[in-house]
Amino acid sequence: xxxxxxxxxxxxxxxxxxxxxxxxVFHSGCAYREKFEQGLYQExxxxxxxxxxxxxxxxxxxxxxx
Numbered sequence: 001x002x003x004x005x006x007x008x009x010x011x012x013x014x015x016x017x018x019x020x021x022x023x024x025v026f027h028s029g030c031a032y033r034e035k036f037e038q039g040l041y042q043e044x045x046x047x048x049x050x051x052x053x054x055x056x057x058x059x060x061x062x063x064x065x066x
Contacts, residue, residue, distance in 0.1 A: 003063055022049040024059045 002011060002018070011017060026033045040047065053059050 003060065016043070016045060019045050019047055021047075022051060023047045024051050024053060024062050026059075027052050027054055 004011070025036065051062070053062075
């Protein structure tokens with residue numbers, strides 16, 4: 001699942017557009033992250049930037065509008 005803030009345009013048109021965005025992900029070793037990165041690899045995508053978090057609350061807190 002991808003979570004974005006409310007003003008981000010839909011990603012449905014192309015997953016490739018997230019390659020230039022900062023991805024907020026769980027720490028290495030998380031099964032959800034592994035599955036997500038496998039999907040990116042299959043699409044031949046290497047994200048430019050990643051920020052790692054230990055909780056979903058931390059991730060959601062970073063995409064909420066201030």
